[in-house]
Amino acid sequence: MTVLDARALNRATLARQSLLERSTASVPQAVAQLCGLQAQEPQEPFIGLWSRLAGFEPGLLDDALTARQVVRTHLMRRTVHLVTAADALAWRPRHDAMLRQRVLGTYRRELADVDPEEVAAAGRAVLADQQARTMSELVRAVEDRWPGPPRRALGELLVAALIPMAQLPPRGLWQRKAGVRNLPLTTWLGRDTHPVPIADNDPVGQHLVRRYLAAHGPAASADLRAWCGLAGLPTAVRAVREELVAFRDERGRELLDLPDAPRPHPDTPAPVRFLPAFDNAILGYHDRSRIIDHAHLGLSVAGHRAVLVDGRVAATWTVHDRRLRITPLRPLAAAEQEATHAEGRALAAFLDEGIAHVQFDTGS
Incomplete structure (x- = not known):
């Protein structure tokens, strides 16, 4: 596998x-x-x-x-x-x-x-x-x-x-x-909800599994459970299992996925992105190591806004006193700082809050 x-x-x-x-x-x-x-x-x-x-x-x-x-x-x-x-x-x-x-x-x-x-x-x-x-x-x-x-x-x-x-x-x-x-x-x-049977192959659960994998896969059953709060949807997973492909992560967990879903090459460049508090890309998993270091896991549930650099959480950001302040969680190379600053300026313009400065806060 x-x-x-x-x-x-x-x-x-x-x-x-x-x-x-x-x-x-x-x-x-x-x-x-x-x-x-x-x-x-x-x-x-x-x-x-x-x-x-x-x-x-x-x-x-x-x-x-x-x-x-x-x-x-x-x-x-x-x-x-x-x-x-x-x-x-x-x-x-x-x-x-x-x-x-x-x-x-x-x-x-x-x-x-x-x-x-x-x-x-x-x-x-x-x-x-x-x-x-x-x-x-x-x-x-x-x-x-x-x-x-x-x-x-x-x-x-x-x-x-x-x-x-x-x-x-x-x-x-x-x-x-x-x-x-x-x-x-x-x-x-102006429309009704309709109760659905769970025991009979859990049709809504099957839909949830497919949709979750389309947005978050490849992922383990524990990740699915962490996302929706439901108890793993075992009946639904069993019902769709033959439709899916399987992988393993470095810990040996089985990961399921839709066969035709995108899985880009690991060296695909990832642009800087500013995420809101409680973003799906972080909270949609039980194992968040694919996007955030273990040392910073607390940030993901404490409402901190995050900055992705090379695809991983590398900084947090806040807006205060007309400043968009970026606090790195690791040293950023000069090119990374430049790209982060540029995306920060674009975000400042979008927020339309009279932000006059985008600056890095080193805590010194």
Whole structure:
């Protein structure tokens, strides 16, 4: 079985994440190809798309959100993601049990005496008027029946687990600050979700496996589980196994992939790219060594924005006091500094925040 080293896996990831070459895809096409973008920080998807799409302008994502082509919703790993409307409707039923388990597990004591089905029915009755509500407004409408649990616990149970919700614009629009207003996905999108059988070869799970590998492969089952939060999708993996090709990484793990997916030569040049906080290219794996050194793994879950140099996380970046500050994590050669500075200037122009300087911060 062919062994793929970290550099080969890195280039495969960059190719599928449109980080080797900017794509000409539309915003909905790109969001679908990426299997969504993590979006609990509302402005970060704009940076992620700018780094991946040729000629991307913020209004393109704004238009996709307001036209209901893409939607903000709780999905993979109980995290807010930006996904296409079609994916939100198709994938949400498969994630329902995981979302419920995670919220009930987080608030085990607080929600011990609550019947989730009764809470869900009460929440749907409130939302039957098709008016969007904040989590606080929804909790206030039902809390007389459940005065015991903390409002936060009851609210998260409603909006992140029991009722598939869309977070409505202006939340998530370019340079707009807006609170979360929730409306059931089916109301916002005008289409229903449909429960699907899991035991019968898990058809939605099979779709998730193929889509994940298209965006992140080659990858192990543990990587798939880390991405979606589901328990490895073993039935689905078995069902599609004969469609796939297998490799091993340097640790001996089996990696699965679509046979015709891009796997560029490990020496393929990789341009500098600035990534947003919580980017898919980093968080989409259990083993992130293909893109970030072990010593810096904490950055990937702490909300630090990263800079890829030669395809790997080599710096972090921030914007403060009209300066885009780049903090290297390793020494950068002169050519790497020049390329990073040039891409930083382009990002500064895109962000349109009056950034006057792009500078390296050595900490000295």
